[in-house]
Amino acid sequence: MPVSxxxxxxxxxxxxxxxxxxxxxxxxxxxxxxxPMKADQLEQVDLVLVSHAAFDHLGDTLAIARxxxxxxxxxxxxxxxxxxxxxxxxQIRATTxxxxxxxxxxxxxxxxxxxxxxxxxxxxxxxxxQPMGFxxxxxxxxxxxxxxxxxxxxxxxxxxxxxxxxxxxxxISQPWQITDQVPGxxxxxxxxxxxxxxxxxxxxxxLETVLxxxxxxxxxxxxxxxxxxxxxxxxxGERVPRLVVMNPGDVIEV
Numbered sequence: 001m002p003v004s005x006x007x008x009x010x011x012x013x014x015x016x017x018x019x020x021x022x023x024x025x026x027x028x029x030x031x032x033x034x035x036p037m038k039a040d041q042l043e044q045v046d047l048v049l050v051s052h053a054a055f056d057h058l059g060d061t062l063a064i065a066r067x068x069x070x071x072x073x074x075x076x077x078x079x080x081x082x083x084x085x086x087x088x089x090x091q092i093r094a095t096t097x098x099x100x101x102x103x104x105x106x107x108x109x110x111x112x113x114x115x116x117x118x119x120x121x122x123x124x125x126x127x128x129x130q131p132m133g134f135x136x137x138x139x140x141x142x143x144x145x146x147x148x149x150x151x152x153x154x155x156x157x158x159x160x161x162x163x164x165x166x167x168x169x170x171x172i173s174q175p176w177q178i179t180d181q182v183p184g185x186x187x188x189x190x191x192x193x194x195x196x197x198x199x200x201x202x203x204x205x206x207l208e209t210v211l212x213x214x215x216x217x218x219x220x221x222x223x224x225x226x227x228x229x230x231x232x233x234x235x236x237g238e239r240v241p242r243l244v245v246m247n248p249g250d251v252i253e254v
Contacts, residue, residue, distance in 0.1 A: 002253040003138045005167075009035045009248035010056050010175050011149065011213050014042075018139035021046040021106055024070075025134070025146050028059030033177050033216050036249040039064050047104040050074040051148030052117035052131035053081065056175060065091060071103050073110075077117055077129030084122050096130050107137040111159050113148040115192060135163040142254050145205060147171055149214070152197040160206040167254055168207045171214030172198035173222035195222050199229035199240075207241040209254070218247045 004016040009032045015023040022044045029039045039060035045068040050061050058078060062085055065072050072082065072092045079094040095101050100109045115131040133148035145159070145168030159165070174191040182188075191214050193201060202210040212218075212226050223245055234240045244252055 003142045003144075004251060004253050005144070005211070006251045007211070007213070007246040007248060008032060008037060009216050011051070011146070011169065011171060012057075012059060013146070013169065015136060015138055015144055017106060018142070019105065021104055023047045023049065023106060023136065023138075024064065025049045025136075026051055026057040026059060026148075027061055027064055028056045030060050030063075031055075031178070032059070032248070034248045040067065042068070045070040047106055048072045049108065049134055049136070049146070050078050051113065051133065051146065052115060053078050053119035053127070053129070054117070054149065055181065056178065057149065058119070062087065073101060073103055073108055075117060075129040075132060077119060077127040080127050081119050081121060095132075097132060109135040109137075109163055111135055111145075111163065112153070112155060113150040114153050115149045115151065133159075135159070135165050138254075142166055144168060145207065147201075147213075149192050151192045152201050154204070156201050156204040160204060165205055165207060167209040167211070168202070168205060169211040169213045170198045170202050170205075172212045172226045173215040173220060175214060175216045176220075177216045191222070195225035196229050198226055199233065202230070202241050203233065203238065209244055210241040211244055211246055213246075216248070218245050 006014040011026045013025045079092045110132040113131040113133040117131040118128040134146045136144045143165045145165035172195045
């Protein structure tokens with residue numbers, strides 16, 4: 001069967017492998033504007049991956065894992081948070097860059113991610129840890145890269161050399177409709193990667209297909225700028241990935 005990829009908005013995806021496993025990645029669903037799917041509507045969940053502890057990535061992991069019993073792959077800080085709220089340690093596989101794991105019959109390669117991860121624990125203390133990107137082996141010829149909120153860094157080329165992702169999501173914007181939930185002076189101007197940086201990252205990764213993300217609505221200037229940068233590179237004779245722009249609820253097959 002073909003691999004199916006459904007986008008929920010921001011960086012939340014459902015990946016259905018060629019063997020039929022349903023994988024959720026950064027399942028920010030219930031608080032996610034424009035997302036048509038609520039966490040309790042998911043009928044099958046075989047595995048949950050969490051790149052880091054930000055509210056718009058950790059999302060509904062705890063509720064989904066409790067309801068479905070699905071195992072969770074995450075970093076140590078997310079494991080500590082989930083356990084503090086009663087999820088058993090046997091249900092959580094903590095890992096970090098370089099430590100490949102197989103859970104629920106799915107091979108997952110955690111990869112370097114230039115970001116941060118911090119969360120408030122039930123007692124008011126903070127837990128912090130190492131954010132991750134992922135290369136998920138969805139089929140013999142389909143390797144899905146999830147960027148995990150990374151900024152651009154040159155060793156994306158090394159990820160391409162070692163793991164050869166074929167399709168991937170790249171954050172090129174901010175979910176502007178919810179950034180007021182992150183208080184502070186001034187304003188954010190870009191996401192972790194600007195559209196120009198995201199276009200370069202997609203080429204460095206050697207992707208065949210790129211899915212821009214980290215937005216609520218695809219009809220925005222950042223997506224259009226990302227598309228322009230890829231078009232300029234293609235016109236200059238550079239190899240660029242096929243661009244697929246998705247809105248929350250959209251599904252593609254690979």
